[in-house]
Amino acid sequence: MIRDICKDVLFLARKSEPATPEDLPVAADLLETLEAHADGCVGMAANMIGVAKRIIAFDDEGTYRVLFNPEIVKKSGPYETEEGCLSLTGTRKTKRWQTIKVQYQDEQFRVRFKTWTGWSAQIIQHEIDHCEGILI
Template sequence: MKREIMKDVEFLAQKAEPAAAADRSVAEDLLETLAAHKDGCVGMAANMIGVNKRIIAFDNEGTYMVMFNPEIVKRSGPYETEEGCLSLEGTRKTRRWKSVKVRYQNEKFEIRIKTFTGWTAQIIQHEIDHCEGRII
C-alpha cells in the first residue's frame, strides 16, 4: 500500500527500532511508496512512511532492494556532497563514503554482508542515516 510521506522532523529524528519478521508488510508498503515516487526518489527508510523500524528500500542499479536492520561495518573513500530528501525541503551538505560494506538481513531475515560503491552506496548511507535519526 502506498503511504503518505512523513514530514514531521521530530518523528524523523528518532532512532529506529530493530525490525522483525512481523514487519515484512512494512517493507512491502515501503517498496510500493518508493515506486510511486520513482521520478523524484531513489531510496526510502521506514520512518519516511511513519513507521519507526530499521528498514530501508532503494534502487540498486535498476532493481529495488530491501534491507532489514542495516548497519555499515566498513567505509572508505570520503567525499563531500549535497543531498535532498522527499521528507524535507531543500538540500543539505553532507559527507559520504565511496564504498560501504553493509551487514543486513534479507526478506527471509538471513544475515548478509555486501559491499556497495558509488551512487548505490550514497543512497544506502542516506537511508541508514534516517534509521539513526539523522536529518539529512
C-alpha cells in the first residue's frame, strides 16, 4: 500500500525501534511508497511513512533493496555534501562517508554484512540517519 509521506518533524526526530518479522508488511508498504515516488526519491526510512521502525528501502544501482535494523560498522573517506528529503523542505549540508560497511538483517532476519560505496552509500547513510532521528 502506498502511504502518505510523514512531514511531522517531532515524529521524525524520534529514534526508531528495532524491526521484527512482524514488520514485514511495513517493509512492503515502504517499497511500494518508494516506487511511487521514484521520480524524486531514491531512499526511504519507515518513519517517513509514519512507522518508527528501523527499516530502510533504497535504489541500489537500479535494484530496490530493503534492510532491517541497519547499522554502519565501518566507514572511510569523509566528504561534505548537500541533501534534500521528501519529508523536509529544502536541502541541508552534511558529512558523509565514501565507503561504508553495514550490518543489517535481510527479509528472513538473518544477519548480513555488505560494503557500499558512492551514491548507494550516501543514500544508506541518509536513511540510517532517519532511523536515528537525525533530520538531514
